[in-house]
Amino acid sequence: MQLARVIGTVVATRKDPRLEGKKLLICRPVSVEGDDLEGYVVAVDTVSAGFREKVLVVQGSSARMASGCTDIPVDAAIIGIVDDVSTD
């Protein structure tokens, strides 16, 4: 799983019917320290994340195991909102 920050939303009218009602968010990977990293991923939100919140993104076929994502065409999902990251 990747630590990421929500930096935007995606609006799509014409899409797979199984994606209807799903919130699509643009997530930028962040480092442990919270600094932005390269790239971004569009992920389906399953935990009601908001703008600039730090989240956990799961990618690949595991994303379909997130609640409400079974049998829908998804390969990235937000499965948690991060409260705290601590390093030893």
Add this chain to the structure above:
Amino acid sequence: MYLGKVIGRVVSSAKNEALVGKKLLLVRRTSDDRTVVAVDAVGAGAGEDVYVCRGREASFPFSPEPVPTDATIVAIVDTVNDYR
């Protein structure tokens, strides 16, 4: 699968129900120093060398529970023998 070291932990309150009670650990990959968040399946702790399974198979240790994870700590490494 790859080797890594546990360097910290992640706290998350609002998360998928299947992740409730699961420990989320920060793992630094030995090969390229990238950091990933992995679900702990074996009780790994701080500073330990671990073996991480990624992809769809990462949820198998919790089967039949549908845990949405793409990285899971499946073993704590005792020794590594490199014969190169």
